[in-house]
Amino acid sequence: MTLNLKLTPDFFLRDVLLVAPDLLGKQLVRRFPDGLIKKFTITEVEAYRGEEDLACHASKGRTSRTEVMYQSGGRIYVYLIYGMHYLLNFVTEREGIPQAVLIRGIDDIKGPGRVSKIVAIDKKHNRTSLFESEEIWVEDTEIHAEYFTDVRVGIDYAGDYWKNKPWRFIMNWQRE
DNA sequence: GTTAAGATTCCG
């Protein structure tokens, strides 16, 4: 008997370095505009942690763009990158602490831009609450995901210290 | 108002 329960605030109101690996193996659930519901297993994420993290958008401080990261955990942060790709993030921690998890992979889909395309995420989902949305939420599973870590992708500008943090979390391929 | 650069992807 598998219970698929929607994740609640207590899951997201923790440090991003705890939430990020815990999201591996969880189900990203999407009710598409036509009403069809699909569930995707989260397989790869990255953590962005506060104003001091030079790779985190919040290192620029509180702006209209980063304001959502300062809200309490459980909201969606979506932004457009390179003029063509929307990237999907989940905000973590209590109000006032700007952190977020970037969803880099689901099922066999690799790459955060492709994730948003498959799940049909765009800027209108920015600031949406995962607890109140009828379109997007995350469900718990009984999967205990094994994973390994690596450095985050595409943040050479963040300087040696931050760019070398092993804050990318990748679920191991399941072998039966 | 102008401009540089980006948590990327796809094509050649």
Add this chain to the structure above:
DNA sequence: GGAATCTTAACG
């Protein structure tokens, strides 16, 4: 290796 494509933030 480079283009595509546009928002944000920094600067004037």
